[in-house]
Amino acid sequence: xxxxxRTTIRTALLVVALTALLPQFAVAAADANESxxxxxxNGGYCVVREHRRLDIDSTGQxxxxxxxxTIDATTVHFKSLTDPAAKLLEQNxxxxxxxxxxxxxxxxxxxxxxxxxxxxxxxxxxxxDGGQIVLKQNDGRIVMVQRRNNVRDIRFGALPGGLLTKxxxxxxxxxxxxxxxxxxxxxxxxxxxxxxEYVLVLNGDxxxxxxxxxxxxxxxxxxxxxxxxxxxxxxxVRKIVGQPTRHAGKVDTYLWSVPTQAMAEKAFxxxxxxxxxxxxxxxxxxxxxxxxxxxxxxxGVQKKYLYNPLGNFRWNYGSRYNDRSHGVTSNKKVxxxxxxxxxxxxxxxxxxxxxxxxxxxxxxxxxxxxxxxxEKIDHTPKDETLSxxxxxxxxxxxxxxxxxxxxESGRKWIQETIELKVRNHKEEAITVRIKEPLFxxxxxxxxxxxxxxxxxxxxxxxxxxxxxxxxxxxVTYTVDYTW
Numbered sequence: 001x002x003x004x005x006r007t008t009i010r011t012a013l014l015v016v017a018l019t020a021l022l023p024q025f026a027v028a029a030a031d032a033n034e035s036x037x038x039x040x041x042n043g044g045y046c047v048v049r050e051h052r053r054l055d056i057d058s059t060g061q062x063x064x065x066x067x068x069x070t071i072d073a074t075t076v077h078f079k080s081l082t083d084p085a086a087k088l089l090e091q092n093x094x095x096x097x098x099x100x101x102x103x104x105x106x107x108x109x110x111x112x113x114x115x116x117x118x119x120x121x122x123x124x125x126x127x128x129d130g131g132q133i134v135l136k137q138n139d140g141r142i143v144m145v146q147r148r149n150n151v152r153d154i155r156f157g158a159l160p161g162g163l164l165t166k167x168x169x170x171x172x173x174x175x176x177x178x179x180x181x182x183x184x185x186x187x188x189x190x191x192x193x194x195x196x197e198y199v200l201v202l203n204g205d206x207x208x209x210x211x212x213x214x215x216x217x218x219x220x221x222x223x224x225x226x227x228x229x230x231x232x233x234x235x236x237v238r239k240i241v242g243q244p245t246r247h248a249g250k251v252d253t254y255l256w257s258v259p260t261q262a263m264a265e266k267a268f269x270x271x272x273x274x275x276x277x278x279x280x281x282x283x284x285x286x287x288x289x290x291x292x293x294x295x296x297x298x299x300g301v302q303k304k305y306l307y308n309p310l311g312n313f314r315w316n317y318g319s320r321y322n323d324r325s326h327g328v329t330s331n332k333k334v335x336x337x338x339x340x341x342x343x344x345x346x347x348x349x350x351x352x353x354x355x356x357x358x359x360x361x362x363x364x365x366x367x368x369x370x371x372x373x374x375e376k377i378d379h380t381p382k383d384e385t386l387s388x389x390x391x392x393x394x395x396x397x398x399x400x401x402x403x404x405x406x407x408e409s410g411r412k413w414i415q416e417t418i419e420l421k422v423r424n425h426k427e428e429a430i431t432v433r434i435k436e437p438l439f440x441x442x443x444x445x446x447x448x449x450x451x452x453x454x455x456x457x458x459x460x461x462x463x464x465x466x467x468x469x470x471x472x473x474x475v476t477y478t479v480d481y482t483w
Contacts, residue, residue, distance in 0.1 A: 069222025
């Protein structure tokens, strides 16, 4: 055999081998084109985009299975990437999933077997309810089998038509190219939510802190999204809410991911978008946490004290408070706040989605991180200040009392004198802001005051007072109301 003949044979064999492998390469290429992307919104829903291979038969029928239990079927958008001219003509969402009672309903007047303790009954199913099953045996006798604590098994001949094991979308597609299609399907699903979680660790003298941020996503849609591209939209996106949907599952699994890179953040319309730079699996009935940004080091913070004796006082709009007893009862607690600027020069300067900030501080005796309070924040743009109320001061006490009150209706005049005290039992001097609402009427004027006040708005003033170590500071003021 000549060398030319041998070369020709080898070439022919190589062509045959490659030809045999082509279907496998085609399958691998098809699988490579399949993907899922998930965009989760603050409002408790998500947009899912799937690239999936589907088989469209010669009549245009196709089943789209493995959809979330909470899918909003009215939001489905179908597109064939194989045949862009293909059109979705009809869609039916079927969720009549298999259950014992649904199987029994399908088997009325058909033969089943009911297995009880020590005995099996066979016959045609006449009726059933939660308490019993009624059978007509082959000899014509009627048997009533008690279900509770008696029935061990019910045997059916086969799964009747019309029942599904998974929620399914049934489509009628118009296409001139039946067969395998790579499709893009977009839809919305409910019962999935995300929010931000922040950790703020204070230094020893409460002047600086390190801050990290996490995205927590809770999936109760009834579907697992494997190797999904993840995006999160932060902002108040308007969505018309219809009837509430049922909760798809119980959250009983908590997974903490180990990130390799922080999320990319960008402005998107009037909102902000956070994109995970790698695919991640979001399983059903789990809470997953993903790092949102690289931890910020050395954030400058301030610890502040607020004595707000009347709290969030409810205004009596439209009428005056003439009764002297209004505002007499007050609390003695002094609130503790941690404030910091969300600015680039303060190691931050990034959009912060709504969520919970948990504050910790290290115990110098054993280096343990101890929890000292938390606060919820709203969506906060860059260059804004965050003020976190994390608790009440143990060693600072406030006191408020009314020392004088006069009403002269003829003169259309009210005068009230208030005395405020702040006692400091700490081993350091402090500054406390006292907030006072001037609630009796819209026209007011301070006629006497022991300390200068700051007007916060048309109804509130504040006194910033220094309180010495283990000492007390008293503030008094008199206000006149006229109408």
